[in-house]
Amino acid sequence: MGNKVLMKGNEAIAEAAIRSGCRHYLGYPITPQTELAAYMAKRMPKIGGVFLQAESEIAAINMVYGVAATGRRVMTSSSSPGISLKQEGISYIAGSDLPCLIVNVQRGGPGLGGIQPSQSDYFQATKGGGHGDYHLIVVAPSSVQEMAQLTGLAFDLAEKYRMPAMLLADGTVGQMMEPVELPDEKDVEFTEKDWAVTGTKMQRPHHIVNSLYLVPDELERKNFERFERYRRIQETEARYESFLMDDAEICVVAFGIAARVSKNAVLAARAEGLKVGMIRPITLWPFPSQALKEAADRVKGFVSVELSMGQMIEDIKLAISCRKPVELVNRAGGMIMSPDEVLAGIRKMNGGDNQ
Amino acid sequence: MKRVTLFVGHYGSGKSNLAVNYALMLRSCGKPAALADMDIVNPYFRSADSARELEDAGVRVIALPFANTNVDLPALPSAIYGLVESRSEYAVLDVGGDDRGALALGRFVPYILEENDYEVLYVVNFYRPLTGNANDALEVMREIETAAGIRCTGIVNDSNLGGETAPSDIEATVPLARELAALSGLPLVFTAYDARLPRPDVPGPFPLTLQRRPV
Known part of the structure; x- marks a missing residue:
């Protein structure tokens, strides 16, 4: 038997988190991410880790806050309505400059919505979500293999920049099964952080984890510092996949499961002789704005393919300063577009009919 | 061939797919057959997704009344x-994954035991990380038996890597399947493989016409 295993996307996140050194999982079940919690419940006790099903999502995220303050790798996961509940805690974690991983396996909304896949939490994930000025690092896997890879990346980036990271998946990538090559186990030996709350043993000054600053100029300074860090992240950490873009005249932009559908549409359009390529954002924040800006010099238009009423399309328009038209191809509420629907959008952008 | 065949196993091990193919096999042998989707755990992939193909082949399908509707x-x-009571046709029961899914079986078990013409087939895919060896697979089997209140009677090796499976990948799991059979004292009933592949060199090869996936 080789190195590959057959996993659900949700399980791949869980196993990759463990291999990235995460030994603390705190969550609350919700479809379609429950397999992640179930996997952790089985695995964590066997490896000396902590699995805890909290009494609510709000409790879970505040437990994450607590573990994160000690500098240990910690995560929680949920799906859209549960992620809304966590927003206060996420804002506190961001305001305290702590790393952690939050997984959102999105389902249709708003409200209780449905249980089928969606990407309609894009705004919530990339624009803050809770109160105050802050960002999360947001990664968007489009395969089970990427569920594993990006989990490790999200932990590393969160720790490097001392901020929460979110893995933004959808119900389809969470539920589908694909062969995966798992990352090697990381050395989980705990390295002391110079900010972590671990007990002074009367040998060092106190470390203080806090998001309350009643003196306004101090709070302003904190915000300025944080946004200076965000600026560096935007310059250096944006990731994307470029597909058949070399001679492309039309650029499809899609992430997650929508990108998989779009890839088939791009190939079908190529077969018709249309010069189409795709830019697939892998990080949604930082958004790969530079790549789109450069593409805008060469293509005649963009097609944004999303499982929402059109959220990422705003970031595309900002990235290209509205210099080129952007067509939206979208489904909502748990429905997924077919490659033909994307192809129709491509033809429309090409100036043809919409058949 | 027993009158009632139950497929149990770790979730994602291929129970629904096997149940569908097994019911079709019963029909091709000329038996009256019905398939019941008992998976109350997973709302995404289920045997009832193949309802049309099954009904076209003459298999009666009993689906969950509220599956894929607004009633959760x-x-x-x-x-x-x-x-389970009428005994008028061959019954295939597609049970939900793990012990949680098997719990739903409990209320039907007294009828099944009383008739005593059943098989409980434990489906295992050794490429699934939580059933990657015989001991782990046995642990999951015991959890399911405890929850369901019925013992497994046979093992089905459904080891695969999805679309990337080669016949040699299936052949490589035969020693694990034999080890599980020895540990549990149960027979290895058959070894499943995707019908589009060349037939692997395995005990009791059983070709599967795969279900269509929603995406």
């Missing part, structure tokens, strides 16, 4: 009682 109620249809 994991209720089992009363028709399953008819299936």
Whole structure:
């Protein structure tokens, strides 16, 4: 038997988190991410880790806050309505400059919505979500293999920049099964952080984890510092996949499961002789704005393919300063577009009919 | 061939797919057959997704009354009682994954035991990380038996890597399947493989016509 295993996307996140050194999982079940919690419940006790099903999502995220303050790798996961509940805690974690991983396996909304896949939490994930000025690092896997890879990346980036990271998946990538090559186990030996709350043993000054600053100029300074860090992240950490873009005249932009559908549409359009390529954002924040800006010099238009009423399309328009038209191809509420629907959008952008 | 065949196993091990193919096999042998989707755990992939193909082949399908509707109620249809009590046709039960899924079986077990013409087939894919070796697979089997209140009677090796499976990948798991059979004292009933592949060199090869996936 080789190195590959057959996993659900949700399980791949869980196993990759463990291999990235995460030994603390705190969550609350919700479809379609429950397999992640179930996997952790089985695995964590066997490896000396902590699995805890909290009494609510709000409790879970505040437990994450607590573990994160000690500098240990910690995560929680949920799906859209549960992620809304966590927003206060996420804002506190961001305001305290702590790393952690939050997984959102999105389902249709708003409200209780449905249980089928969606990407309609894009705004919530990339624009803050809770109160105050802050960002999360947001990664968007489009395969089970990427569920594993990006989990490790999200932990590393969160720790490097001392901020929460979110893995933004959808119900389809969470539920589908694909062969995966798992990352090697990381050395989980705990390295002391110079900010972590671990007990002074009367040998060092106190470390203080806090998001309350009643003196306004101090709070302003904190915000300025944080946004200076965000600026560096935007310059250096944006990731994307470029597909058949070399001679492309039309650029499809899609992430997650929508990108998989779009890839088939791009190939079908190529077969018709249309010069189409795709830019697939892998990080949604930082958004790969530079790549789109450069593409805008060469293509005649963009097609944004999303499982929402059109959220990422705003970031595309900002990235290209509205210099080129952007067509939206979208489904909502748990429905997924077919490659033909994307192809129709491509033809429309090409100036043809919409058949 | 027993009158009632139950497929149990770790979730994602291929129970629904096997149940569908097994029911079709019963029909091709000329037996009256019905398939009951008892998976109250997973709302995404289920044997009832193949309802049309099954009904076209003459398999009666008993689906969850509220599956894929707005009612989020994991209720089992009363028709399953008819299936286990009436004894008029061959019954294939697609049970939900793990011990949680098997719990739903409990209320039907007294009827199944009383008739005593059943097989409980434990489906295992050794490429699934939580059943990657014989000991782990046995642990999951015991959890399911405890929850369901019925013992497994045979093992089905459904080891695969999805679309990337080669016949040699299946052949490589035969020693693990034999080890599980020895540990549990149960027979290895058959080894499943995708019908589009060349037939692997395995005990009791059983070709599967795969279900269509929603995406």
